[in-house]
Amino acid sequence: METTVVIPSNLSAAHEAEKALLDAVAQCRYSEAATFAIKLAVEEGMNNAIKHGNRFDAAKKVTLTYKVGQDRTVITIADEGPGFHPSALPDPTADENLEKPTGRGVMLMNAYMDEVAYNDKGNQVRMVKNNT
């Protein structure tokens, strides 16, 4: 069953939405590594949507859609911001960027999820994690 949650652009609402998703993951007995990966990717995706996409604008919403199955979890996060180009981001693992405190969220989503894709505008991300 697919679940869709629309929340205001604040961290408290995001936390509640993430918790419900992770409860569903726990019920399907994903591995510790897969559970960590999903939690990390959702946290980063929601943070990006609220902070960089909607810029904490209370009038703008974040839409979290997920489907948790025994074999895989599919998550979509959409914001109402102008979007961005993921390929234009600097590599946070480059030596010259290691001491920068920000800029790792997108890289971590790519590293921990099995599939990550953005819409053309860059304000919606779809991620898949296989339960292996």
Next chain:
Amino acid sequence: METSGDLVLDVSRQGPASVLRLTGAIGMAEACVLEEQLAQLVGQPGALVVVDLEHLDFLCSSGLGALIDAHSKVRPLKGELRLAGPSPMVQRLLETTRLTHLFEVFPSVDEALQS
């Protein structure tokens, strides 16, 4: 001891070092509290701060940012920030981000203190 959301922060003195034990999880909301706590600990010249990660289950990029910020503050003051006891998940996160090249990471607090 201080609690913020899913995170408990506990500071103790062990010889010349401050040991900050983190228990629970650090998301974006908790990262701000961690940053404030670390700023207090690294503000003295020559400060040695050991961050005990043994009981930390989860860390996001904002939490990593708080650690990097503290590292950047303590270094000009001739101090040190050391990480200790990360779980395999947190260790992998540090390796994936290549922050093992920035931080000294020790298997335990005792080893971080003895280094």
